[in-house]
Amino acid sequence: MTRPPRVAVRLLAWRLHPDHRDDVIGDLDEQFIARVSAVGPARARRWYWRETLDLVGGMGWRRDPFAIDGSRSRRVWMPDTWTLDLRHAWRSLGARRGSALATMAVFAIGVGLLSAIFALADPFILRPLPFARPGELVAIDVRSTGLSPDARIPTLDEWRARGDLFKDIAASRGGPTVQLKLADGSVMFRTGLVTENFFDLLGVPVARYAPWRATTWASTWRPSRAGPDPSDLAVIVTPHGRTALRWTADERDLRLTDGGAVRVAGVLSDTFLDLVGCDGLAAYEVGPVIDAYWSPDGSSWGYARHDLIARLQPSVTPDVVQRALAVPLPSGGRLDVTVEPLADRRTRAMRPLALGAFGAGLLILFVCAGNVANLLLARGTYRAQEFATREALGATRLDVARLWLAELGLVALAGATAGLAIAWIALHVAAGVIPAQYVALGAPDVSARVVAFALLAGAAVAIVGLVPAVLVSRVAPRTLLARRASTAGPRVQILRVGFGAVQAALAMVLAVGAAMLLQSSMNLLRRDPGYDGAALTVHVSYRPASAAVVDETVRSSIDRLKHLPGVQAVSATTQAVMDGQRGGGVTLDGRPGVFVFDTFVRPEFFDAAGMTIVQGRPLGEGDHDWRAVVVNQAFVRQYLPATPPLGHLLTRSARQGIIVGVVRDVLDGGLAAAPRPTVYSLMTEVPSPVVYVFRAIGDPAGYREPIRRALVAVNDDAVVSDVDTIDRRLRDSVRDRTFATLVLTMFCLAGGGVTVAGLAGIASFVVARRTREIAIRIAIGATGGDVRRLVAREALSAAVIGGTAGLLIGRWLSTWLTSFTYGVEAGNWTTAVVAGAVMLVVMVAAALAPAGRAVNLQPTEALRVE
């Protein structure tokens, strides 16, 4: 028999008065049964729900709906249903819109900031790894000391057989990078190697298309030995690999550039957390847990490690495993085994930072709760008389609390929603600058967890904020009706000022920090990189071939790129901007110990990159084999400060080069790095990757596709990376700093916003408490200035005391930030004082805003209201 919806019946049983509950639900059930046979169970259930909601909305809150006449005198003042409660709350909020909006803003700031931090920090603090029963998984790290060629190292299978410790154990390691040929060019494909039980152990579903078995090739491949590329490889493609390959499900066979094939044996879902970090996973077999190999004479050895992951038996702890496995080897030497939960391994590096940020966010949320309390206290004070009247007419405490709850519920919900919107915007703004290590466990987003967290945080703030407001509305009616509204005692006043001062100090510390980082960012962006920032660079990898072949390829590619419309100059270099250069010692005029960085370039490089030759000439075609070199200004400053630099002789190995030119310094170490002594010489050997540099007219984005096509047309094995401007690469070089600046600025804005609301709340509270007194003062001749002083005194004291303390603390703490700043000294008074002054002005304005309302008070009206 079909039953009525259980939840609906429960809802009715909860909502209806016990005296009538059974007969009303009984009637409904009886009609439901009739409807099931008439219109079918689904429609009958829908009907039941409609009737339930109708009854719940229309019959009051566990009140006897049949007793309305008898209790009308007591209940007439009170809305009878929750919908009416909400409507009442809406009207009441509208009546004091300013304070409602301020409360909402405080909610939004606190919840928004904390939610954004939560989204970032959650994977490192709370969220379990996305594997089946992640608590059972451990990472095992094996190292060895004192190995000898005859040492017998246990095999993975022997460990797997330890049923007392493991349910299963699997291994993985990074594999070779192979070059794949796609329809429209080639890509580099990073492989990873895992044992066949890897996915079963993790409990990760794999969509399988073809057999996936360990091959001899994969099992014998070692990172340290360049082996032949595989001729036939079956891989399971990771989410990253799918993006890299622009892979579609119907494309199961990928071709290697040298003619071999890569078969797609399966594909992993988008949520797969890639522990190996690759594009595709091939299966391999593991013998000994340490892959040691010896030189033929046995005198030296090396080893290639595996990353081991195990699923432990219940009640087995990592310590037990560690002790059981770390035993001396029978044939000498020792295995050092470290076992730790897999989650710890993945989150260890980021967890302290995540916890720190989360703690700071909680602190701001706590301050928010205090401010909400203060703002509600002011509201409660205004309405204390209304509540007293209601209580005198028979409203219970619960009724008054319900009114508060409905009002606060609306404000909290609106605030939390706005907060989530703030978090969403903040995360999207930050998406471009979040350094990779912060998103190692997945990109942050406003997920269901974050929404749930935001609502929880909102509810917590609401509950903490509500307590004082409910307390104030519980003042005995006769006290208020007798117009003896108590003014807060000195202890409460000190507490309030103290709380305001703590906030002001916090806001000031954040302001000083954010100002330092902002100034540092501005300094960095103002730095002249020495390059033409709009010049484009593109990294291209070629398959290994003879130097002559690649050299010819590079020449042809430059020729072809020169003929693209709009391109003004093209050249190539071995070093990408900011990719790190190799350095080495040279001899200058016979003087050894001159350390320089090398940049190998093609002719016209300086022109293409927009670099200025300040003395002498650039490099030309005849300058190969180090016959002539160009140095930068940093080189001249360091090694030839007193003499004209041209004509000096640099010697490296057997080659000698004459300095023929000096080029302006460029920031090739990144925006934040100082220029280093650098020697530019013509490319003698062709590296991989080659970096093409070119200057072109107009929007760089428009050149991306033509450039890629031109490069592939010359050599269809070319793997072309993204085309990017030098500016963009420079900005990327300071991602860490930009992110830190963004985070601290967010904190500063939140702290500032909350403090502004807090100080305004203190002043509002004073106005609310002393409306009558102010009115009398105005009536007997007090000026606007007098009233402002009276109202803003508490808030201003808090702002000044807290602000000064915060300024000093902020300046002192700013030393912690020096690793993130450029051109700003720790303890820089100018920055601190400017930031402090701005913050102080904002805080004073916040304190004075409610005073404006008090000045405009009409004494007659105010006294009548009282």
Place this chain on the structure above:
Amino acid sequence: MAREALGDVEHFVLVALVRLGGESYGVPILEEIAARTGRHVSRPAVYLALGRLERRGLLKSRLGDATAERGGRAKRFFTLTKAGARELRQSRQAFTRMWADVEHLVDRAAR
């Protein structure tokens, strides 16, 4: 305080009860009103009306036996009292008096 006149729904509930033989419970009353008036009558309104009429002594109620189709819950039977019958008659008379000689005027206004 002047005696309260019957409201629309109360009037309907009392007449439905008479039509149902003077004693009935929620379901038939709801169905009778819906069938006769051709209008959807809100369930809470009918229950609230039943409650008010009982308070005013125009109806009285008793609990019947529990049945399986009602999930083991009892029916509440309402019976019209003498006071209820009197009130209903007076209400009807009030309506008749109000309508006397105006029906054609209403028809004309509605055309």
